Amino acid sequence: MSHLNIVILAAGKGTRMYSDKPKVLHALAGKPLVQHVLDCAALLQPQQVCVVYGHGGEVVPQAMQRYAAKFVMQEPQLGTGHAVQQAMPHLNDDSRTLVLYGDVPLIQHSTLHQMLQAGEGLVLLTVYLDNPTGYGRIVRDAQGDVMSIVEQKDATPEQLEIKEVNTGILLAPTEKLREWLGKLGNKNTQGEYYLTDIVAMAVQQGVAVHTVQPAQRWEVEGINNKMQLATLERVWQQTMANKLMGQGVTLADPARLDVRGNLVCGRDVEIDVGCIFEGEVSLSDRVRVGAYSIIHNASIGQGTQIAPFSHIDDSIVGVNCHIGPYARLRPGSKLHDDAHVGNFVEIKNSEIGQGSKANHLSYIGDSTVGSRVNIGAGTITCNYDGANKFRTIIEDDAFIGSDTQLVAPVTVGKGATIGAGSTITKDAPAGELTLSRSKQITITGWKRPQKGKK
Ligand code: UD1
Ligand code: MG
Numbered sequence: 001m002s003h004l005n006i007v008i009l010a011a012g013k014g015t016r017m018y019s020d021k022p023k024v025l026h027a028l029a030g031k032p033l034v035q036h037v038l039d040c041a042a043l044l045q046p047q048q049v050c051v052v053y054g055h056g057g058e059v060v061p062q063a064m065q066r067y068a069a070k071f072v073m074q075e076p077q078l079g080t081g082h083a084v085q086q087a088m089p090h091l092n093d094d095s096r097t098l099v100l101y102g103d104v105p106l107i108q109h110s111t112l113h114q115m116l117q118a119g120e121g122l123v124l125l126t127v128y129l130d131n132p133t134g135y136g137r138i139v140r141d142a143q144g145d146v147m148s149i150v151e152q153k154d155a156t157p158e159q160l161e162i163k164e165v166n167t168g169i170l171l172a173p174t175e176k177l178r179e180w181l182g183k184l185g186n187k188n189t190q191g192e193y194y195l196t197d198i199v200a201m202a203v204q205q206g207v208a209v210h211t212v213q214p215a216q217r218w219e220v221e222g223i224n225n226k227m228q229l230a231t232l233e234r235v236w237q238q239t240m241a242n243k244l245m246g247q248g249v250t251l252a253d254p255a256r257l258d259v260r261g262n263l264v265c266g267r268d269v270e271i272d273v274g275c276i277f278e279g280e281v282s283l284s285d286r287v288r289v290g291a292y293s294i295i296h297n298a299s300i301g302q303g304t305q306i307a308p309f310s311h312i313d314d315s316i317v318g319v320n321c322h323i324g325p326y327a328r329l330r331p332g333s334k335l336h337d338d339a340h341v342g343n344f345v346e347i348k349n350s351e352i353g354q355g356s357k358a359n360h361l362s363y364i365g366d367s368t369v370g371s372r373v374n375i376g377a378g379t380i381t382c383n384y385d386g387a388n389k390f391r392t393i394i395e396d397d398a399f400i401g402s403d404t405q406l407v408a409p410v411t412v413g414k415g416a417t418i419g420a421g422s423t424i425t426k427d428a429p430a431g432e433l434t435l436s437r438s439k440q441i442t443i444t445g446w447k448r449p450q451k452g453k454k
Contacts, residue, residue, distance in 0.1 A: 003095035004046040004116070005174055007087040010034050010102025011054035011074040016225040022057040024102035026229060029236050030260025030278055033223060034060065036105035038067050043109045044116070047095060050087040051102065079192030080168070081184045084177070093175040099195065101168055104222045106236060111214040115171050121208030122176075122199065124149075125169040127220055128213075135165035136196050138211065146209040149196035153189040164211075166196060167220035176207060244271075252291075266302065290324060298329075301337065315347075318354070336371070353396065366408065367392040376402035376420060383408045395430065 014023025024034035031039075034051065041049055049069040053060040054077055061071035070090045074083050084099060091097055098115070100107060115123045124146065126138050136149045137159050149166045150159050172180075180198040188194060202209055214220050218235045221228070234255075240263070241254035249265045251257055256273040263277045266285035275289050279297035283289065287300050290308035298312045301319035306312070310324035314331035317323065322340040332349035335341065339352045342359030350364050353371035358364060360377035366389050367381050379400050381392040390408035394400065398412045401420030411427045412418060418428060419435025428434035 003092070004044055005048045005050065005087075005091040005095050005097040006041045006044065006046045006100060007084055007091070007097060008034065008037050008041065008049065008051045008069075008100045008102050009080060009083045009168075010060060011052050011057070011077050011083055012103065013054060013056070013077075014103070014224070017229075018226075022053070022060050023223065024053075024057075024060060025063055026223070028105050028223075028229065028233050029240075029258075032063060033105040034064060034102035037100050037102055037107065038064060038069065040107055040109055040112070041098075041100060042067075044098070044112060046098075048091060050090050052083045052086050053102075079186065079190070080195035081181055081193035081197065084195055085181050085184075085193070088178050088181065091174050091178075093178065095174050096171055097174045097177050098171045099169060101222060103224070104168070104220060106221065106232065107169065107219050108215065111212070111219055112169075115169075115212045118171075118210040118212050119208060120173070121210060122173075122202045123171040123210045123212060124199070125167045125220065126164050126211045126213060127167055127217060128163050129165055130163065132160075132163050132165045136168075137162040138164040138166060140164075145203075146199065146211060147203055148200035149194075151188065151190070151194060151196065167214070168195075168222075169220065170195075172198065172202075173207075176202070176205075272308070284319075293324070364392075366390065367394065369394045370396035370398065370414070372396060373398045373400070375400045376404065378403040379406070380404070381406045381408055401435070 010024040012023060017023050017026060025032045028036060051069050051071050052074050053071060055075040072086045074086045115125060134152050136151045137155055139147045139150055139159060141147050180201045183201060184193045184197055186193050199209060221232055223229050223232060237258055238254060240259040241251055241257050244265060245251055245254065247265060248267060250270040252272045257271065258276045261277060261279040264282040266283060268286045269283045270288045272289060272291040274292040276294045281295050282299045284300060284302040286303045289306045292308055293306055293310045295312045297314045300317045303319055304317055304321040307324035310327045312329045315329040315333040317335045318337035320338050321335050326343040327341045328346045330348035333347045334351045336352060336354040338355040340357040340359055341347060344361045345358045346363045348365040350367040352369045353373060355371055356369050356373040358375035362375055362379045363381060365381050365383040373394050382405050383389050392406045392408045393411040395412060395414040397415040399417045401418050403421045404418050405423045407425045410424055413428060413430030415431045416428045417433045418424060419433060419437060422436045424436060
């Protein structure tokens with residue numbers, strides 16, 4: 001039985017989130033809770049994944065449509081056993097079924113793998129808690145074999161003393177699961193069809209029941225409110241921080257780092273406080289990221305220095321560049337080695353050649369800038385006429401004087417100089433000085449208007 005089905009329960013209303021958004025779409029580390037579970041599930045290469053969502057949660061299948069999963073609605077919601085029943089028509093008997101939860105986002109592949117290796121029969125993921133209040137208890141016999149799970153509300157005073165609890169995550173042979181679910185009743189305190197009742201049925205039939213514990217407690221932590229969401233977010237971020245520090249990254253404060261995606265770092269990388277990394281980000285050797293910078297889907301070359309408050313989005317940065325403070329690289333920016341982009345410079349869909357500099361207050365959009373170009377303060381590429389976008393080309397060794405507007409499409413030739421304060425609407429020839437500026441005149445004896453006497 002090597003085939004695997006995965007059922008993800010996500011029908012709960014999430015009342016205590018006090019939100020119009022289904023609970024499982026709230027984000028942890030920048031990703032919806034249920035997506036964490038779907039991504040982890042995918043690592044097990046299951047034959048079928050089935051997500052059980054609730055009434056009013058139609059946005060869940062929409063939001064997760066890129067996953068090859070079946071989405072089934074459970075309405076009304078009559079308990080965890082009833083929820084799994086909704087998925088059964090989509091599961092094949094020649095397999096095992098793993099039940100996961102859309103609001104238990106941080107379950108790890110290694111733990112699930114351990115469950116898959118635990119043996120034939122029923123496998124329960126359990127944890128030992130000092131305060132087990134609220135959870136289903138794992139009832140064992142004198143030999144220590146699992147007998148049943150009893151819910152908090154149905155437990156006897158002795159059973160309430162049990163510290164081993166059900167995390168809810170379990171693995172069962174699909175054919176047996178189908179049979180057991182068919183026999184579930186709801187004669188219990190909550191009037192629900194309990195998935196947990198299948199344990200006693202398995203025991204009765206002599207089916208082996210195994211238990212496995214997660215490597216970390218947080219893997220099985222569920223989310224019901226914003227406090228738990230924030231707590232688990234921090235737990236995850238601390239885990240990310242520890243992993244990075246374990247690889248040699250220097251973090252000014254591991255409690256003030258947010259990784260919402262995948263951050264890969266080289267040697268001797270330093271990250272100051274308050275930085276956010278989203279999507280796929282790679283920082284090569286000796287990169288330093290200044291405080292409160294936000295980097296999304298970008299690769300940063302060796303030795304590049306990013307000063308505080310810089311924002312880099314969908315961009316590629318070369319080796320030994322200087323960026324910021326307060327620089328903004330928008331999607332499609334490519335900085336070649338040794339480029340400098342300084343404060344209040346915005347770059348979009350543009351290439352900045354090796355050793356070129358735009359250090360102050362500029363907008364460079366839809367441009368190709370050669371090597372060793374100097375772009376003076378306040379330079380603007382006028383790339384948009386209200387309907388169309390045009391390119392600006394600035395060739396190697398050009399010098400653009402301050403406060404220049406380059407009205408695209410326009411080319412500044414190799415080694416050309418543009419006088420400060422120019423509005424350039426026609427190509428500027430290589431090697432020459434081009435400027436467009438009315439002559440400076442002085443009107444002698446001119447008097448500034450005076451305020452009239454009252
Ligand atoms: C369940 C377990 C309990 C375990 C605990 C761990 C049962 C009967 N009890 O209790 O042993 O210790 O989880 O947190 O299984 N759900 C649906 N449809 C439903 C009911 C629930 O999709 O009709 C989903 C919820 O969205 C939630 C999960 O199942 O993600 C668990 O439901 P919840 O009602 O929180 O179960 P507990 O009573 O906490
Ligand atoms: Mg409940």
